[in-house]
Amino acid sequence: MIELDEHRVELTAYCYRMLGSGFEAEDAVQETLVRAWRHRERFDEGRSALRSWLYSIATNVCLDMLRSPQRRARAMDLAPAARPGTSLGRPLPEHTWVQPVPDSRILPANGDPAELAVLRESVRLAFVAALQNLPPRQRAVLILRDVLRWRADEVAALLDSTTASVNSALHRARATLAGADLGPPGGFDPLDERQRSLLDRYVAAFERHDVETLVAVLHEDATMSMPPFTWWLRGREDLAAVLRAPGQPCENDRLLPAAANGCPAFGQYRDGHGFALVVLELRGERIANTTTFLDAPRLFPLFGLPMSFPEPARTT
Numbered sequence: 001m002i003e004l005d006e007h008r009v010e011l012t013a014y015c016y017r018m019l020g021s022g023f024e025a026e027d028a029v030q031e032t033l034v035r036a037w038r039h040r041e042r043f044d045e046g047r048s049a050l051r052s053w054l055y056s057i058a059t060n061v062c063l064d065m066l067r068s069p070q071r072r073a074r075a076m077d078l079a080p081a082a083r084p085g086t087s088l089g090r091p092l093p094e095h096t097w098v099q100p101v102p103d104s105r106i107l108p109a110n111g112d113p114a115e116l117a118v119l120r121e122s123v124r125l126a127f128v129a130a131l132q133n134l135p136p137r138q139r140a141v142l143i144l145r146d147v148l149r150w151r152a153d154e155v156a157a158l159l160d161s162t163t164a165s166v167n168s169a170l171h172r173a174r175a176t177l178a179g180a181d182l183g184p185p186g187g188f189d190p191l192d193e194r195q196r197s198l199l200d201r202y203v204a205a206f207e208r209h210d211v212e213t214l215v216a217v218l219h220e221d222a223t224m225s226m227p228p229f230t231w232w233l234r235g236r237e238d239l240a241a242v243l244r245a246p247g248q249p250c251e252n253d254r255l256l257p258a259a260a261n262g263c264p265a266f267g268q269y270r271d272g273h274g275f276a277l278v279v280l281e282l283r284g285e286r287i288a289n290t291t292t293f294l295d296a297p298r299l300f301p302l303f304g305l306p307m308s309f310p311e312p313a314r315t316t
Helices: 005-019 020-037 048-065 113-121 125-131 136-147 152-158 164-180 193-206 211-214 236-244 294-305
Strands: 218-225 231-236 254-260 263-270 273-283 286-293
Touching: 005 020, 005 048, 005 125, 005 136, 005 294, 020 218, 048 136, 048 152, 125 136, 125 273, 125 294, 136 152, 136 164, 152 164, 193 211, 193 254, 193 273, 193 286, 211 236, 211 263, 218 236, 231 236, 254 273, 273 294
Parallel strands: 218 286
Antiparallel strands: 218 231, 254 263, 263 273, 273 286
């Protein structure tokens, strides 16, 4: 009997890079495993061949799902940076955005630290958004060759193509990504003591609405965005102006830790109820990017976050 579910995490990571949505990746993997199970009698080879067969099915599922011309993006891919005081504008549909995904769904629980570092970088929001600029088959080639380290002949067999065609697609994909603004590495593997201290300071300052400390932990060219709005800011001065504006609604909000896209993340709670998922990218001892996804009812169950902030245990 073939074992399919043990491949779920790596297949989810592959489909997430292809599709840019944790929800769509889960759907794609489920369809992959269903198709594999239905046709299991056709498969009687070894373990490595099973993995290749599953990736072949997953690739076809993703290519089918990518027939729509709509591509997912980040706010900075869609509009220039806003100025403090400008309105958020009109929200755009969910399918516009690269969506976050929990680390637990896409990263192995154990593994070689160097390999995990590469995998974390390959699921960062900026990298996944850049992948969406590639035609779907080029996208598959680049992920399989440069992220998963498959040989060109293995990719050619999977795509029913030739090695020359795969190498040509990889060259074009690399050229496209070379022009993308990926920023510096922003994941963590694992957090060092200074970064843990940074996050502790961030959480304490956020929950106290201590603006001066929040500004102090930002990188000089930090960015802030809030999907589903194209509004975003770049630069510590502009972020500070927004944080210092009177009547900030986030006063008294609370945070619960999570992990998304190889980065620290937090569930944000307002008036005790789930409000947003905040994903942070760190650069050294500063916060380089803050993405606040304003879709708690959909995202919190995916991340295993409660919809209400947990009350402290009562002591007797």
